[in-house]
Amino acid sequence: MKNLILEKLKQKKDYTSGEELSGLFNVSRTAIWKHINELRKEGYHIISSTRKGYQLVDTPDILDSREVRIPAGQLIGKEIIHFEEIDSTNNYAKKIANEGCRDGTVVVSERQTMARGRVGRQWESFTNEGLWFSIVLRPDLEPEYIKIVTLAAAVAVVEGISEVQGIVCGIKWPNDIILNGRKLGGILTELSAEPEHINYVVVGIGININQDKNSFNAEIKNKATSLRIHTGETVSRVRLLEGILTGFDRIYSIMLQRRTQEIIDSWSGYSVTLGKEVKIVLKNTEYIGLAQSIASDGRLIVKCNDGVIREIAAGEIQV
Numbered sequence: 001m002k003n004l005i006l007e008k009l010k011q012k013k014d015y016t017s018g019e020e021l022s023g024l025f026n027v028s029r030t031a032i033w034k035h036i037n038e039l040r041k042e043g044y045h046i047i048s049s050t051r052k053g054y055q056l057v058d059t060p061d062i063l064d065s066r067e068v069r070i071p072a073g074q075l076i077g078k079e080i081i082h083f084e085e086i087d088s089t090n091n092y093a094k095k096i097a098n099e100g101c102r103d104g105t106v107v108v109s110e111r112q113t114m115a116r117g118r119v120g121r122q123w124e125s126f127t128n129e130g131l132w133f134s135i136v137l138r139p140d141l142e143p144e145y146i147k148i149v150t151l152a153a154a155v156a157v158v159e160g161i162s163e164v165q166g167i168v169c170g171i172k173w174p175n176d177i178i179l180n181g182r183k184l185g186g187i188l189t190e191l192s193a194e195p196e197h198i199n200y201v202v203v204g205i206g207i208n209i210n211q212d213k214n215s216f217n218a219e220i221k222n223k224a225t226s227l228r229i230h231t232g233e234t235v236s237r238v239r240l241l242e243g244i245l246t247g248f249d250r251i252y253s254i255m256l257q258r259r260t261q262e263i264i265d266s267w268s269g270y271s272v273t274l275g276k277e278v279k280i281v282l283k284n285t286e287y288i289g290l291a292q293s294i295a296s297d298g299r300l301i302v303k304c305n306d307g308v309i310r311e312i313a314a315g316e317i318q319v
């Protein structure tokens with residue numbers, strides 16, 4: 001009922017009388033008033049006048065399906081599951097993927113209590129400070145496409161930010177989102193597969209949006225940035241999520257058609273790694289060399305200082 005009232009107020013740029021609302025939904029005017037107050041508590045700015053009724057003047061930056069608009073026909077984000085708080089959106093996404101949720105389902109949370117980064121790191125995710133979400137994909141592809149999925153996710157994030165904010169970020173292999181030499185976001189891709197077939201992929205995306213310089217902990221303070229630090233302004237997380245999901249939808253259809261070279265070309269265009277000297281840190285060893293290009297399966301091709309050309313599948317690189 002509360003959300004139906006909200007929809008009605010959204011449709012009208014002017015006042016809607018309490019009488020009209022109570023007639024429309026067949027409830028008392030007191031009940032309407034109670035729902036309006038609940039919406040106000042959630043951050044909806046609704047003004048009222050005894051004679052004219054209620055008018056919605058501003059909406060909050062809440063990442064639920066009432067605010068995040070998904071264009072008709074778009075697969076990614078057609079279903080959005082929203083939490084105020086969760087341990088990790090990736091954990092929940094894996095749970096519902098195992099239970100059979102639909103391709104393109106998005107799990108988003110205002111904050112996470114145990115968010116995970118790559119290589120077992122923690123990921124800070126406080127309320128209103130960023131976008132913390134996971135996308136469940138069920139691509140009809142073989143497991144060897146997983147690295148391409150990861151590269152595609154990074155391209156979708158960069159293109160979404162560029163579309164909505166007009167800021168062009170870089171990508172550090174495989175999928176760190178870089179702004180002014182600092183980390184703006186990261187992607188954690190988790191796979192469930194049979195030898196010949198992907199069951200599902202969970203793509204977990206974290207983007208720093210509204211932190212200021214003092215928000216980051218001591219460990220990442222000098223390495224991290226946010227869109228607010230860059231622009232000096234508070235950024236709408238809702239608009240950004242919409243842009244990224246739409247960008248993701250476009251690149252997902254390219255991926256399903258196995259047009260992988262197009263994804264690699266886009267990724268290479270945003271890369272801050274290719275053409276640079278890199279240090280590759282593997283479990284038991286390190287290599288230094290020139291990052292040359294991306295192989296057709298998404299691996300990073302590096303001409304190492306010992307003269308050997310290596311194709312790197314995983315691990316950390318320092319540029």
Ligand code: BTN
Pocket residue numbers: 087088089090091112114115116117118119121123125131132133134176185186187188204205206207
């Ligand atoms: C990285 O280390 O760069 C990857 C960070 C990924 C963080 C995101 S936030 C949403 C999703 N849930 C998680 O627990 N991790 C990812």
